[in-house]
Amino acid sequence: MVNNQEPKGDSDCLVLSHLGMGQRTEEIEMEDEEEIPTHLNPINSSGGFHVVSTDKLSVQYTSNQLHGHDVGVVQANCPAPVRKLVYYFEIFVKNAGQKGQIAIGFTTEHFKMRRQPGWEANSYGYHGDDGLLYRGPGKGESFGPTFTSGDTVGGGINYGSQEFFFTKNGKLVGRVYKDVKGPLFPTIAVHSQNEEVNVNFGQQPFVFDVEVFVLEERRKQQMIIDKISLPLNVSHWIVRSYLLHYGYQDTLNSFDTASKNTLPPIPLVQENGFNEQGELYALSHRKILRQLIRSGDIDSAFAKLREWYHKLVKDDTSTICFLLHCQKFIELVRVDHLEAAVKYARVELAKFFGVMNLTCLLQDCIALLAYEEPQKSPVGYLLEMAQREVVADAVNTMVLSTNPHLNDSQNCLHSYLEKLLRQLTACCLERRALNGDQGEAFHLHKVLHSDKPGRL
Known part of the structure; x- marks a missing residue:
């Protein structure tokens, strides 16, 4: 008989809230996929003043310049991606033509396609004939050297600092503040006879080492963070609260022993809002339950819960019982x-x-039976240690929720460390929103591995 019901009671909601279970209990970090420029768009261009090659990666000025608006300008096939720290592209000046009036820059979708980038509002352009930077109506401003035949020039956007930057022959020329929030198209312009440039959107290695540039920008961000002063040893108490919250009693004891000579006085803890009383609740019980679940001994975990916290497992159709039953099933599959x-x-x-909200995990569990090598299957994540930790965390949360002195059940959902990370994520999202939703989203995994070169 099908039981079309939703999970019952506050305890079920508490577990689901803690796990973030909507489709699965596993936490999957999905990055937003963005289209990236790959070629020039001959349709969105100035028409008869230039010729775009058949591969759409070069452009030549074929007209005789008669007027200032006879510009051969062409945009990329799509805007620069915005959900990253840096975007960058380059041009190679194959022929500077009669006057070398070549420009590289960024323009909006509604840019007038018979004007040089930087000659209209909300556009920016670095110009080869005079080395000036143009950013809207008016005269250009002193910026960098001129460029001509044989030079490679690049243009980029640093979303972290909200700046445009330009390069010449592998060296940074300069930066300028970006005050345009909407989508921006990489743009090239030629403006005198026989001018010809090739464009590189990343299909070939760049002359400018943009990966080193990105690493340097990340290092600058880290230096700013490192300069922020924190109360003495506050990180010690954050780590300690995490170990307490999740019942890692043995690790906690070792941690205290190793740092006993460097502990700050107790008033510092109270001063910074740390209260260990709630976290100490049932610490030895939570430790044992975690160890049993991490070792795959679900029967013993059930037995201890019935002995110590009978009400938590009294209803065998509760969400916490569901997770434990699923884990028992998984352990049986693990040993074949x-x-x-x-x-x-x-x-x-x-x-x-x-039962709504539990269907996806239940289907994944049953699907383990369909594979000869379930560890290598799409549902193989269930056989990893991380899944045991998911269940152990949920049981830990439910035990904490039985504390008679708990004023708010939501307080047992997250440790101080997790609350700080949530606040950090919220601040990063707010900052990103102020920048027109441009720039990297905050991902803890990326931060922890920030010493490795990031993807552009």
């Missing part, structure tokens, strides 16, 4: 006891067929 796993599923997991 497939017949026992099927029997267990028919008795215990069948109760949850049709």
Whole structure:
């Protein structure tokens, strides 16, 4: 019989909230896919004043310049991507032509396509004939050297500092503040007979080492962070609260022993809002439960919960029981006891067929039976240690929720460290919103691996 019901009670909501279970219990970090410029767009250009090559990666001025608006200008096929720290592209000046009036820059979708980039509002251009930077109506401003035949010139956007930057022959020329928030198209312009440039959107290695540039920008950001002063040893108490919250008692004892000679006085803890009383609740019980679940001994974990916290598992159709039953099923599959796993599923997991919010995890569990090598399957994540930790964290949360002195059940969902990370994420998103939703999103995994070269 199908049980078309939603999880019942505050305890179920608490577990689901803690796990973030909507489609799966596993946490998947999805990056937004963006289209990136790959070639020039001959349709969105100035028409008869230039010729774009068949591969759409070079442009030549073929007209005789008669007027200032006879510019051969062409944009990339799409705007520069915005969900990253830096975007960059280059041009190679194959022929400077009669006057070398070549420009590289960024323009908006509605830019007048018979004008040089930088000659209209909301556009920026670095010009080869005079080395000036143009950013809207008016005269250009002193910026860098001129460029001509044989030179490679690049243009980029640093979304972290909200700046445009330009390069010549592998060296940084200069930067300028970016006050345009909307989508911007990489743009090239030629303006005298026989001028010809090739464009590189990344299909070939850049002359300018943009990866080193990105690493340097990240280093600058880290230096700013490092200069922020924190109360003495505050990081020690954040780590300690994390170990307390999740019941890592043995690690906590070792941590305290190793740092006993450097501990700040207790008033510092109170001064900074740390209160260990709630985190100390049932610490030894939570430690044992975590160890049992991490070792895959779900039967013993159930037994201890029935002995110590009978109300948590009294309803065998609760979400916490569901997670434990799923883990028991997973452990049977892990040791290749497939017949026992099927029997267990028919008795215990069948109760949850049709229960909203649990369907995806239940389907993934059952799907383990369909693969000869489930570890290598799309649902193989269930056999990893991380899944045991998910269940252990949920049980830990439920035990903390039984604390009679707990004023708000939401307080047991996250440690101080996680609350700080949530606040950091919110601040990063707010800053990104102020920049027109441009720039990198905050991903903890990326921060922890920031010593490795990032993708552009």
